[in-house]
Amino acid sequence: MVRLQEVTPYLVLAVPLTFILITTLFFSLSSTTNPIFLPLPTSPAAAFPLRRRSPSGRPGECDIFSGEWVPDPRGPRYTNRTCWAIQEHQNCMKYGRPDDGFVKWRWKPEGCELPAFDPAQFLRLMRGKSVAFVGDSVARNQMQSLICLLSPVEYPEAIWNAPDQQSIRWRYAAHNFTLAIFWSPYLVRSAESDPVGPTNNGLFSMYLDELDEQWTNHIDEFDYVVVSAGHWFFRPLVFYESGRAVGCYMCLAKNLTDLTRYYGYRKAFRMAFKAINGRKGYRGVTILRTFAPSHFEGGMWNTGGRCDRTGPVRADEGVLRGAQLKLYTIQLEEFQKAEEAGRRRGRSYRLLDVTPAMLLRPDGHPSVYGHRPEERVKLYNDCVHWCLPGPIDAWNDLLLKMLEADR
Numbered sequence: 001m002v003r004l005q006e007v008t009p010y011l012v013l014a015v016p017l018t019f020i021l022i023t024t025l026f027f028s029l030s031s032t033t034n035p036i037f038l039p040l041p042t043s044p045a046a047a048f049p050l051r052r053r054s055p056s057g058r059p060g061e062c063d064i065f066s067g068e069w070v071p072d073p074r075g076p077r078y079t080n081r082t083c084w085a086i087q088e089h090q091n092c093m094k095y096g097r098p099d100d101g102f103v104k105w106r107w108k109p110e111g112c113e114l115p116a117f118d119p120a121q122f123l124r125l126m127r128g129k130s131v132a133f134v135g136d137s138v139a140r141n142q143m144q145s146l147i148c149l150l151s152p153v154e155y156p157e158a159i160w161n162a163p164d165q166q167s168i169r170w171r172y173a174a175h176n177f178t179l180a181i182f183w184s185p186y187l188v189r190s191a192e193s194d195p196v197g198p199t200n201n202g203l204f205s206m207y208l209d210e211l212d213e214q215w216t217n218h219i220d221e222f223d224y225v226v227v228s229a230g231h232w233f234f235r236p237l238v239f240y241e242s243g244r245a246v247g248c249y250m251c252l253a254k255n256l257t258d259l260t261r262y263y264g265y266r267k268a269f270r271m272a273f274k275a276i277n278g279r280k281g282y283r284g285v286t287i288l289r290t291f292a293p294s295h296f297e298g299g300m301w302n303t304g305g306r307c308d309r310t311g312p313v314r315a316d317e318g319v320l321r322g323a324q325l326k327l328y329t330i331q332l333e334e335f336q337k338a339e340e341a342g343r344r345r346g347r348s349y350r351l352l353d354v355t356p357a358m359l360l361r362p363d364g365h366p367s368v369y370g371h372r373p374e375e376r377v378k379l380y381n382d383c384v385h386w387c388l389p390g391p392i393d394a395w396n397d398l399l400l401k402m403l404e405a406d407r
């Protein structure tokens with residue numbers, strides 16, 4: 001089920017205000033002892049090259065997350081014929097996407113090379129181990145990319161399916177490797193309180209101080225847990241704390257204050273990391289996969305916005321702004337706090353910082369090619385998910401590099 005977000009129109013007045021706020025946040029977080037934020041960026045775009053992080057988290061190594069997309073004549077590593085794990089809506093070639101240039105690029109970190117995913121190496125490294133993705137359909141998108149990248153060596157068998165079919169466990173028998181996805185778009189406990197809602201797109205209740213036990217109760221069983229969240233925070237939400245409604249986002253209820261989506265987003269990550277740090281039996285490495293920007297142009301998902309570009313934009317053209325910048329900043333802040341708190345308890349955290357790379361790929365989404373032209377679907381033009389094969393495959397190139405560095 002793919003029902004997605006509504007992106008609030010970007011208010012002209014909010015631009016300078018947001019910028020001042022973000023700049024202030026960067027200022028207050030910047031310090032020489034801080035590995036994530038190096039001294040102050042002059043603009044949000046400039047924040048990226050100034051951050052230096054290595055796959056292992058150790059200083060002095062190449063930052064695989066800053067770089068550019070360079071032409072790759074080899075083309076995709078799988079197709080919709082060789083891989084069955086491509087979800088319909090992301091099977092862009094099937095639905096008539098006319099250009100295939102978007103699969104002929106590779107991510108080139110500044111100062112080093114990112115090797116193409118080696119499925120045999122991945123499975124060798126992961127023998128006797130397990131990886132869980134926690135999040136929404138973009139997390140699933142990455143898991144499906146991983147299944148396709150691994151497919152030349154082995155296909156998994158589903159060993160467990162949640163009743164709603166949204167959470168799945170896969171087993172790679174020949175390599176004793178377990179892969180799983182836990183569906184948790186809000187990371188905390190949530191429920192659809194009103195299927196219609198004020199914007200005709202569902203109204204969700206988020207219980208900001210309650211764990212989503214459907215994933216938190218299972219993390220002990222995993223060596224790596226890849227956490228992410230994002231696009232579901234563009235929907236109308238009601239926030240609950242101590243069992244009481246304390247406010248909402250875009251819910252249009254007269255008796256509730258609009259606390260903004262950011263309130264819920266920050267609390268959701270804080271609660272998720274608190275659960276991870278507090279879980280006694282958990283010995284795994286927690287990986288935060290950062291926000292993957294959407295690229296609607298000329299409107300939003302429901303007002304005719306599309307993403308028709310056929311190639312990446314240059315590193316200096318990609319600017320993260322508005323809501324997307326704010327969500328990204330919140331993630332990094334909460335990640336950093338969790339990492340510090342976790343270090344005292346022997347917890348390991350890693351950042352899979354895909355945001356700078358994906359910001360440059362407006363060409364990587366299904367746009368109108370996620371379904372047959374005559375089909376009426378909820379997400380008309382999909383500029384949120386990523387075509388398979390496509391630039392999202394680079395997330396797993398990066399993941400493998402991190403797993404390798406982690407040994």
Ligand SMILES: *[C@@H]1O[C@H](CO)[C@@H](O)[C@H](O)[C@H]1NC(C)=O
Pocket residue numbers: 080081091093094
């Ligand atoms: C794969 O993509 C081709 C176009 O390149 C399309 O004709 C075909 O129907 C697709 N096949 C499957 C199984 O998705």
Ligand SMILES: *[C@@H]1O[C@H](CO)[C@@H](O)[C@H](O)[C@H]1NC(C)=O
Pocket residue numbers: 127128129176
């Ligand atoms: C598979 O991996 C698990 C976890 O490391 C281990 O306990 C088990 O013995 C392994 N099974 C086989 C058949 O190697």
Ligand SMILES: *[C@@H]1O[C@H](CO)[C@@H](O)[C@H](O)[C@H]1NC(C)=O
Pocket residue numbers: 245253255256
């Ligand atoms: C707000 O009003 C709605 C009905 O209009 C009610 O169901 C809800 O309980 C109220 N919430 C609070 C926090 O008073």
